[in-house]
Amino acid sequence: MTLDEIAQLIEGEVVGDPNIVITGISGIKEAKQGDITFLANPKYTPLLKTTQASAIITSFEVNNTSKPLIKTANPSLAFAKIVSLVGPNNVRHPQGIHPTALIAENVKLGKDVAIGAYAIIEEGVVIGDNTIIYGGCFIGHDTKIGKDVLIYPNVSIRERIEIGDRVIIHSGTVIGSDGFGFATVKGVQEKIPQIGTVVIEDDVEIGANVTIDRARFDKTLIGKGTKIDNLVQIAHNVIIGEHSIIVAQAGISGSTVVGKGVILAGQAGVVGHIHIGDGAIVAAQAGVTKSVPPNTKVSGYPAKPHEQAKRVNACVQRLPLAYKRIKELEEEVKKLKEKLEELTSKLERGVK
CATH class of the missing domain: 2.160.10.10 (Hexapeptide repeat proteins)
Incomplete structure (x- = not known):
């Protein structure tokens, strides 16, 4: 199928050569020349530069690639539709009533x-x-x-x-x-x-x-x-x-x-x-x-x-540093108390 024919099936918008022939379907990491793949999760955007796929189904927001695209509102759903239409289906369901039932x-x-x-x-x-x-x-x-x-x-x-x-x-x-x-x-x-x-x-x-x-x-x-x-x-x-x-x-x-x-x-x-x-x-x-x-x-x-939970978790993650700082402050307070006691003792001796 050509890219244009696939775009018509999923009601998408072609960016690039519409006459590219697609011979397979695959995930964005595994795709090879001739395959069409999809990008739905933004965290996989860097793979646009490395995938071997011949074309990619994306959202309308994606522009940073030289690959031919089909832009749709829901890339994952569009790709699923293609898989259901052209993908292999080797499942063989039971037929009729088995004699041992x-x-x-x-x-x-x-x-x-x-x-x-x-x-x-x-x-x-x-x-x-x-x-x-x-x-x-x-x-x-x-x-x-x-x-x-x-x-x-x-x-x-x-x-x-x-x-x-x-x-x-x-x-x-x-x-x-x-x-x-x-x-x-x-x-x-x-x-x-x-x-x-x-x-x-x-x-x-x-x-x-x-x-x-x-x-x-x-x-x-x-x-x-x-x-x-x-x-x-x-x-x-x-x-x-x-x-x-x-x-x-x-x-x-x-x-x-x-x-x-x-x-x-x-x-x-x-x-x-x-x-x-x-x-x-x-x-x-x-x-x-x-x-x-x-x-x-x-x-x-x-x-x-969730926002409150994130703040609580952030505080929990800082506890080791807070504990360390408290120990340092305790040492500083201890030294200050010792100096204060020493000064107080000297003053008392001077008064006497």
């Missing part, structure tokens, strides 16, 4: 459903059109799964769960396990029944080895379009709003409400029974101990507004 008699399957080897589908399950369930999955009784859903191997979805359309669930994830609820009675931990459910709305993607607990009552809810990375723990009765992003190893405690468009960065921890406002950002490894207002960025432990 165990499917209860009263299960309702939509058109063109695929179920892989040794999957278990219990009674009362409803599965929508074009949904693909890989081998080794377990779908508990009375669960409802929408259309065009993709469930990778060894996913466990417990009983009475609701999953919307176009949901993607990666391997090892468990949805609907019991919430962590116990009451201490005379020193013994008594289990509290967890009789609620989990609702996963449309267009959600859930990474590998994620655990989403069922509610004690009512439901744990993952809102439409939300994306969850690998190794995330979501406790019982948590509500996550639409189009939020939960990054790897984050943990959300029970009954917390996460608003729309929220970002929880990697290893962020959130206590229970609080509210994270719409559009808030929780930085990596932050420990959130109280509610966060909408459109606020917090970081640190305990989490506080």
Whole structure:
């Protein structure tokens, strides 16, 4: 394809020779002659001078290169579109119903459903059109799964769960396990029944080895379009709003409400029974101990507004120098006290 043809696909603006022929796609570091690449993160701007790519997709602000460009509002999204159109796709999903799949008699399957080897589908399950369930999955009784859903191997979805359309669930994830609820009675931990459910709305993607607990009552809810990375723990009765992003190893405690468009960065921890406002950002490894207002960025432990957290951290980094200076001042004070005592003694002797 020529650069001009690619620009038309992504609605971009060509700067340079529009007739350059592009034969491959690659990252900006790995690209070679004939490849097209992209620049979305400003910290990689120096690579514009060293990349071997024949053309680069950039934002409209980039000008400091002699390379042919396609300028777009969102270079990362534009590049992803090109990859989806021309990139290799070697994934072979299961087709049809494998003879070793165990499917209860009263299960309702939509058109063109695929179920892989040794999957278990219990009674009362409803599965929508074009949904693909890989081998080794377990779908508990009375669960409802929408259309065009993709469930990778060894996913466990417990009983009475609701999953919307176009949901993607990666391997090892468990949805609907019991919430962590116990009451201490005379020193013994008594289990509290967890009789609620989990609702996963449309267009959600859930990474590998994620655990989403069922509610004690009512439901744990993952809102439409939300994306969850690998190794995330979501406790019982948590509500996550639409189009939020939960990054790897984050943990959300029970009954917390996460608003729309929220970002929880990697290893962020959130206590229970609080509210994270719409559009808030929780930085990596932050420990959130109280509610966060909408459109606020917090970081640190305990989490506080990011600018305040940076000032606190800057002070902490200066502690060794401050400690050294305090020790020096203590020595100076000690010497001054000794001189003062010496002068005082001389004065007293003179008076006598």
